[in-house]
């Protein structure tokens with residue numbers, strides 16, 4: 001395969017809200033350009049991780065090279081860069097966008113513009129992208145292309161008069177999309193004779209190829225046998241393979257300016273290939289790296305402990321494996337008085353946390369207890385030092401603390417008008433400060449400043465239930481603000497359960513404390529003695545419930561002497577016990593840890 005002339009290359013990504021049809025459209029584009037047979041089409045190609053398919057969301061950016069003969073009779077190479085749709089992976093989105101010259105904006109013609117559409121399309125505009133709006137799902141009776149066109153112009157401020165009408169499902173308008181990419185998106189620019197300058201767009205571990213690095217070449221040429229240097233960490237590597245995805249990986253001789261493809265270079269760990277880094281020729285390096293490299297930082301932390309302490313080594317191995325393929329996930333060992341040995345893990349956001357947790361239990365068969373998710377607090381101490389606190393259990397003595405600051409976000413929520421009241425109440429309850437309220441057709445758009453701490457627990461679930469699933473939500477971190485934050489402990493039978501301690505705002509402590517002890521009361525089974533459950537700030541009890549004493553004997557239900565039935569019940573009880581945790585004299589079921597953190601606030 002030879003290098004295409006640069007003016008016949010188009011690099012583009014697709015930005016869309018979840019469910020508006022990005023994956024279906026991508027598959028159609030691949031099919032229409034001959035990359036896939038009908039049979040291969042039956043499985044969506046770009047979303048290839050099991051959880052991605054189940055949840056229908058895209059996590060890792062992938063890319064495909066499409067060979068397209070346009071209506072002008074010329075052959076083009078179109079590189080479609082897939083981007084993750086969720087805010088947790090915003091940095092990966094921004095790198096993918098920086099590797100392209102244009103975007104297709106997919107909007108569901110029956111739904112219209114959503115919060116994530118806005119966030120993603122503004123990012124594309126910031127990257128100077130030319131944007132082709134595509135109204136998808138026009139096969140639906142509820143499709144209103146004219147209204148949605150007007151909405152795109154109103155809200156986003158881009159010309160939508162020549163938006164492409166398409167149905168990724170029926171295949172309608174797919175060729176128009178390809179023609180629009182060729183005609184309306186600019187070709188890349190670059191100098192083949194300049195020193196190599198390529199962007200590391202993504203990296204992942206492949207069981208056959210090892211660490212695979214997705215690159216976009218800006219200047220110069222990448223070839224097998226070259227020694228390259230990662231400009232940021234200074235490491236050098238011998239390139240042993242250069243290729244493109246068609247979508248199957250296919251070797252090529254070289255990648256020139258404007259091209260997108262992959263390399264392998266016997267890199268040991270994905271963590272050694274930092275997204276956003278500049279790759280150059282070791283012998284003839286470029287003078288300046290590409291700008292905008294950013295270290296990805298964990299935003300949400302939580303502890304993960306095996307339910308059965310004997311599984312600790314398995315957990316260590318599983319976490320190590322996941323980390324091989326996900327450099328944005330961090331961990332270190334942690335020990336808890338209540339839960340024994342486990343790991344303190346850092347995530348990009350809540351969805352990322354849930355995905356990792358789910359993979360650990362599903363792919364590695366581990367029963368885990370997750371502690372309350374926590375954000376990173378900045379603590380100023382009286383002696384003038386500052387610390388970043390990842391774990392509420394490590395909070396220094398109050399006497400040493402000068403102030404505590406917490407991260408705040410700017411949240412954009414779009415909701416049908418009838419749920420606006422509920423949405424506003426939720427934001428107010430979570431210490432939100434309203435900064436904008438406007439209408440986009442019949443939908444309201446509210447922008448709130450919110451403490452991230454109030455969002456990490458169950459904000460998203462609450463928002464979905466208040467709006468019957470119709471509200472959409474997006475956020476970005478803005479700043480750190482000092483707050484009146486206190487550490488709340490939960491005591492079960494007078495013993496603090498460290499895994500449940502958390503920092504809360506003083507004004508919210510009582511509500512949250514009461515919610516937690518009520519939930520715990522429902523979930524802790526009666527024992528032979530009564531069990532007080534308390535929430536406390538320092539020595540002060542702010543909420544209390546009691547689990548009444550009861551003799552628990554499951555076999556009392558079977559009168560008569562059926563010995564096998566009795567034995568079965570006892571076995572069941574034993575299996576149930578394995579999912580319990582012993583705290584002093586009290587056993588707490590695993591679900592209680594998660595449920596205690598979810599609040600009903602109606």
Ligand SMILES: Nc1nc2c(ncn2[C@@H]2O[C@H](COP(=O)(O)OP(=O)(O)OP(=O)(O)O)[C@@H](O)[C@H]2O)c(=O)[nH]1
Nearest residue numbers: 019020021022023024056057058085137167168169
């Ligand atoms: N009626 C109709 N349904 C469509 C069309 N395109 C996609 N869908 C359906 O809409 C749903 C979402 O489509 P996806 O392609 O998975 O959406 P997505 O935007 O990739 O979602 P993420 O991967 O989460 O970003 C699926 O059930 C599709 O079958 C279309 O043109 N018409």
